[in-house]
Amino acid sequence: EERLRVVPIHQRPDLLPRCADLVNEEWRRSQAARLHSLQKSCREFPVSLVLLAGPPGAERLLGHARLSRVVGHGASLFVESVVVPAAERGKGHGRALMELTERYCRGRGFGRLCLSTHDKQGFYGRLGYAPSGPVQSAGALASVVPLETLHKLMKHSPSA
């Protein structure tokens, strides 16, 4: 059993090019533009998390998710750009990515995670996400593209 973990990309700048490639395989942009947006990751948000497996120095990159603050909802974070490499899908990594992202959010003191999706309602439904009212993300895309919004309430656990 490999130990999966999520790490903020700003703690692992060596992984920036591989992470840019992963996100760009799903949402095509130039490498430079993607690196620029990933390099905005910082402790005070947005935070880009990467899902890693394997030993230090030889990690496999198994996912990415970006977290932003939600305007007017101090206890909420907005998650977007959730992606697992195409060849690694259907093996539980997407579930692991979201559950570890939830644990990270709880550990930072946030109690609610929300998101928008065109076509992954089934995936998020399996993970306990339910329809919610509209939110305005601090992230760029979400505030201009009207999409169905889902959310999940998370029990606060300071030890996480």
Ligand code: ACO
């Ligand atoms: N419809 C219904 N159920 C699904 C779907 C789907 N499209 N995809 C996965 N599931 C279910 C699985 O059956 C599984 O159920 P279970 O754990 O209860 O048995 C559960 O969801 C978790 O599946 P995983 O294997 O962990 O998911 P995977 O590793 O394939 O990752 C992901 C899912 C991240 C959506 C992947 O397909 C992907 O990267 N897709 C392309 C990018 C994308 O569309 N991302 C979401 C954008 S929305 C956003 O970012 C907020």
